Amino acid sequence: MNIGLLGFGTVGKGVYDITATHPDLQVTRVLCRRDLTLPDAQVTHDFYDILNDESIDTVVEVLGGLHPAWDYVKAAILAGKNVVTANKALVNHFYDELIPLVEQSGVKFRCTAAVGGGIGWLTELERVKRIDTLSKVGGIMNGTCNYILDNMTTKGLDYGVALKQAQELGYAEADPSADVDGPDTWNKTIISANIAFDVSLDKTSVPVCGIRNISAVDVAEFTKRGYVCKMIGTAEKGEHGISAYVQPTLVPNGEPAAAVPMNYNLISMVGSNSGPRSLFGQGAGRYPTAYNVVQDCVDVLNGVGFYASYGQPVAANNDVALSYYVRGASDAWLEGNVSESWGEGVLTKPVAVAEMHAWLKQHPDAFIAAVN
Amino acid sequence: MNIGLLGFGTVGKGVYDITATHPDLQVTRVLCRRDLTLPDAQVTHDFYDILNDESIDTVVEVLGGLHPAWDYVKAAILAGKNVVTANKALVNHFYDELIPLVEQSGVKFRCTAAVGGGIGWLTELERVKRIDTLSKVGGIMNGTCNYILDNMTTKGLDYGVALKQAQELGYAEADPSADVDGPDTWNKTIISANIAFDVSLDKTSVPVCGIRNISAVDVAEFTKRGYVCKMIGTAEKGEHGISAYVQPTLVPNGEPAAAVPMNYNLISMVGSNSGPRSLFGQGAGRYPTAYNVVQDCVDVLNGVGFYASYGQPVAANNDVALSYYVRGASDAWLEGNVSESWGEGVLTKPVAVAEMHAWLKQHPDAFIAAVN
Numbered sequence: 001m002n003i004g005l006l007g008f009g010t011v012g013k014g015v016y017d018i019t020a021t022h023p024d025l026q027v028t029r030v031l032c033r034r035d036l037t038l039p040d041a042q043v044t045h046d047f048y049d050i051l052n053d054e055s056i057d058t059v060v061e062v063l064g065g066l067h068p069a070w071d072y073v074k075a076a077i078l079a080g081k082n083v084v085t086a087n088k089a090l091v092n093h094f095y096d097e098l099i100p101l102v103e104q105s106g107v108k109f110r111c112t113a114a115v116g117g118g119i120g121w122l123t124e125l126e127r128v129k130r131i132d133t134l135s136k137v138g139g140i141m142n143g144t145c146n147y148i149l150d151n152m153t154t155k156g157l158d159y160g161v162a163l164k165q166a167q168e169l170g171y172a173e174a175d176p177s178a179d180v181d182g183p184d185t186w187n188k189t190i191i192s193a194n195i196a197f198d199v200s201l202d203k204t205s206v207p208v209c210g211i212r213n214i215s216a217v218d219v220a221e222f223t224k225r226g227y228v229c230k231m232i233g234t235a236e237k238g239e240h241g242i243s244a245y246v247q248p249t250l251v252p253n254g255e256p257a258a259a260v261p262m263n264y265n266l267i268s269m270v271g272s273n274s275g276p277r278s279l280f281g282q283g284a285g286r287y288p289t290a291y292n293v294v295q296d297c298v299d300v301l302n303g304v305g306f307y308a309s310y311g312q313p314v315a316a317n318n319d320v321a322l323s324y325y326v327r328g329a330s331d332a333w334l335e336g337n338v339s340e341s342w343g344e345g346v347l348t349k350p351v352a353v354a355e356m357h358a359w360l361k362q363h364p365d366a367f368i369a370a371v372n
Numbered sequence: 373m374n375i376g377l378l379g380f381g382t383v384g385k386g387v388y389d390i391t392a393t394h395p396d397l398q399v400t401r402v403l404c405r406r407d408l409t410l411p412d413a414q415v416t417h418d419f420y421d422i423l424n425d426e427s428i429d430t431v432v433e434v435l436g437g438l439h440p441a442w443d444y445v446k447a448a449i450l451a452g453k454n455v456v457t458a459n460k461a462l463v464n465h466f467y468d469e470l471i472p473l474v475e476q477s478g479v480k481f482r483c484t485a486a487v488g489g490g491i492g493w494l495t496e497l498e499r500v501k502r503i504d505t506l507s508k509v510g511g512i513m514n515g516t517c518n519y520i521l522d523n524m525t526t527k528g529l530d531y532g533v534a535l536k537q538a539q540e541l542g543y544a545e546a547d548p549s550a551d552v553d554g555p556d557t558w559n560k561t562i563i564s565a566n567i568a569f570d571v572s573l574d575k576t577s578v579p580v581c582g583i584r585n586i587s588a589v590d591v592a593e594f595t596k597r598g599y600v601c602k603m604i605g606t607a608e609k610g611e612h613g614i615s616a617y618v619q620p621t622l623v624p625n626g627e628p629a630a631a632v633p634m635n636y637n638l639i640s641m642v643g644s645n646s647g648p649r650s651l652f653g654q655g656a657g658r659y660p661t662a663y664n665v666v667q668d669c670v671d672v673l674n675g676v677g678f679y680a681s682y683g684q685p686v687a688a689n690n691d692v693a694l695s696y697y698v699r700g701a702s703d704a705w706l707e708g709n710v711s712e713s714w715g716e717g718v719l720t721k722p723v724a725v726a727e728m729h730a731w732l733k734q735h736p737d738a739f740i741a742a743v744n
Binding site for chain 2: 014018022118119120123124127130131132154254255256258259260261264266268271273274275276277278279280281282285287288290291292294295298
């Protein structure tokens with residue numbers, strides 16, 4: 001396989017290093033803004049040097065972001081090249097154009113590292129579906145949120161301090177919003193649901209809220225009551241269709257999800273025969289992520305394409321009712337739904353997920369967490 | 373695929389049910405001691421009806437035990453039939469004859485359900501090794517032990533009561549020794565090590581001790597000190613070769629392994645690029661186990677054989693030193709190695725794993741647990 005590698009940052013360098021030890025996988029050209037000399041590959045500033053190189057059969061996109069990544073991926077597919085990417089935003093945002101395009105063009109497309117980084121989550125979904133049906137997927141999919149929440153829980157740090165530490169250690173970006181406000185978990189949840197349930201979820205029907213407003217008083221209250229707060233994406237298929245949402249969630253102490261440390265992920269599925277199962281590992285990082293990018297290259301080399309067929313567009317139904325911890329705002333609707341007082345906040349009676357998230361949009365300074 | 377199914381107990385019935393929904397997989401004959409009528413398969417008491425049926429290309433062995441299971445498996449391979457089994461004792465016990473025989477005969481042989489039941493552990497080892505090297509495998513591999521230890525920890529039960537409950541619920545056999553004394557975990561640890569490290573471990577070099585002698589006073593002491601006792605198999609490759617052993621192990625509260633509930637398994641690996649990862653799920657049960665047996669059938673249908681080549685015979689080196697909790701016996705050697713008093717027991721200074729297990733053989737009423 002001759003690979004054109006788009007990007008030579010954290011993951012790109014990892015892909016280059018791992019493929020260097022595998023004679024079947026040759027990175028022959030690298031797209032990189034910096035001036036760079038590599039022993040085994042030509043470095044270019046111009047994507048067209050890769051697109052027009054007929055010896056390159058596979059493009060590996062690890063630039064991140066929507067543009068120009070999507071323009072390059074689309075051009076590569078249209079030129080008949082296989083594509084491997086770790087870009088969850090790209091896959092989710094352009095799913096309805098991307099997957100049909102892949103199916104029409106006949107090229108192979110894989111994105112295992114997009115969900116779970118070093119965890120082979122999407123390949124395991126693909127394997128399960130050979131003989132089983134899935135009813136639920138999701139879990140702790142964002143290492144940055146988990147790192148912050150874990151440090152708040154185990155060390156009693158306030159949110160700002162925990163975030164700053166995560167930034168200093170490289171676990172969070174200077175602008176942390178894609179992680180702490182939930183878009184990253186949201187992308188991963190929707191991609192997982194699409195593959196697990198053979199659908200194309202209407203993205204606007206999947207509500208998301210993050211951990212930006214959590215404080216040490218919230219965490220102290222959860223600890224006192226035997227709960228650990230985790231950022232969790234959920235997609236579940238039931239009688240009333242698919243429910244799907246992303247939100248801080250209180251997990252009882254003693255459950256595996258409550259014990260997920262540091263920047264680790266724990267992603268779970270429920271199969272009709274295989275039962276509940278989870279995969280635990282590093283959701284990010286140079287070599288774990290690059291490892292799954294290279295695994296995808298091996299699969300492409302073996303003729304393995306996307307994990308599922310493009311599925312029916314469908315909207316999530318979030319009528320499912322959960323109890324929520326709420327702090328930082330109130331109004332008549334909330335007062336009418338209070339079940340009990342929880343420290344500086346309240347616990348609601350079960351309310352529809354969609355309704356709770358709609359309320360939160362009107363009260364952007366509040367913090368909410370569903371009780372599992 | 374035409375399947376001859378050996379055994380129609382818990383797992384066999386599950387295999388029959390799952391394959392019934394997959395047109396590519398036909399169970400055409402079933403070996404069963406009972407008189408039984410099935411809508412889609414002929415039932416026989418005579419293995420030779422299956423062996424001599426040339427239309428049967430694959431034998432699924434879910435009888436359990438060493439004999440006649442091994443005799444049937446061997447005959448099937450020699451007759452050119454593929455074999456799928458969930459029988460960890462058979463695979464471990466006859467590894468040195470079985471795997472070379474499979475390689476010589478050219479048939480496909482899979483045994484995913486033998487380690488981790490419903491967890492696709494061996495297939496994940498196989499996938500990792502395509503591009504990565506493993507340095508450590510193991511974990512909580514026996515649901516019976518975990519069920520007993522979890523109930524002792526969370527409910528304060530004594531060993532005998534917890535065992536009795538496990539037996540009443542079908543999580544433990546009337547004779548629980550294969551689970552509680554460790555042979556089951558030992559089989560799974562050695563099979564995992566053989567595949568992970570491309571070796572054939574000398575079984576006599578892998579020491580094993582179980583949980584039969586644990587008592588509520590031990591568990592209370594562990595809880596007080598922030599530890600949870602788990603039954604853990606470990607195989608690690610380092611500078612001094614491979615260390616491999618099976619023993620009760622104290623895991624700090626807050627680590628994922630400490631939170632594994634009920635009869636669940638958590639099996640872990642460390643890859644040079646992919647990092648530490650774990651798979652969590654049900655290690656036993658009709659449909660989880662049958663699910664992976666049927667997954668193996670799909671792989672065999674796709675031409676996929678055993679997870680690794682037969683590797684070099686090698687003995688484990690258990691010079692690695694660990695601290696142990698010890699209660700129930702003492703002598704001059706132990707007194708000379710005590711580091712501190714732990715309730716009714718003691719904590720040792722780091723001592724070689726092999727030495728500690730050799731001591732335990734001389735003191736069969738003692739209970740030991742390594743500190744992780």
